Amino acid sequence: MNRPIRILIAKVGLDGHDRGAKVIASFLRDAGMEVIYTGLRQTPEMVVSAALQEDVDAIGVSILSGAHMTVFPKIHALLQEKGLTDVLLTGGGIIPDADMKKLAELGVGKLFAPGTDTTTIVDYITTWVKENRKL
Numbered sequence: 001m002n003r004p005i006r007i008l009i010a011k012v013g014l015d016g017h018d019r020g021a022k023v024i025a026s027f028l029r030d031a032g033m034e035v036i037y038t039g040l041r042q043t044p045e046m047v048v049s050a051a052l053q054e055d056v057d058a059i060g061v062s063i064l065s066g067a068h069m070t071v072f073p074k075i076h077a078l079l080q081e082k083g084l085t086d087v088l089l090t091g092g093g094i095i096p097d098a099d100m101k102k103l104a105e106l107g108v109g110k111l112f113a114p115g116t117d118t119t120t121i122v123d124y125i126t127t128w129v130k131e132n133r134k135l
Helices: 019-030 044-054 070-079 097-106 118-132
Strands: 006-011 034-037 060-062 088-093
Touching: 006 019, 006 044, 019 034, 019 060, 019 088, 019 118, 044 060, 044 070, 060 070, 060 118, 070 088, 070 097, 088 118
Parallel strands: 006 034, 006 060, 060 088
Antiparallel strands: none
16 A cells, blocks of 8 residues: 555544544554544434545544444445445444444444553554555
């Protein structure tokens, strides 16, 4: 890949807590990724539209509201519908392990709990994009 990994960081729904998303965005930027932060109160449609317009390699959704079982499947379905099958959908927040497993079975990428070492997140995204993104 001749360009930096492009990742869109999104906060979906009414969840107004964006400190974690901004911290992760900063770490990803420091790791050499190009970060697009959409801001608060995005819809799944807005996230996928921005991902398409920005030609991103990955989408990271930060969610603390408990709506993860709605938000991630909706974004995943929209990505499939738009033909963005080689874009990683990952994220993190307060998500029970059982729900992380169900979301993984649907095709959502690895999800990270608060406190995850940032190098783990950077390594996961970098490896996934190199192995899966059709550039």
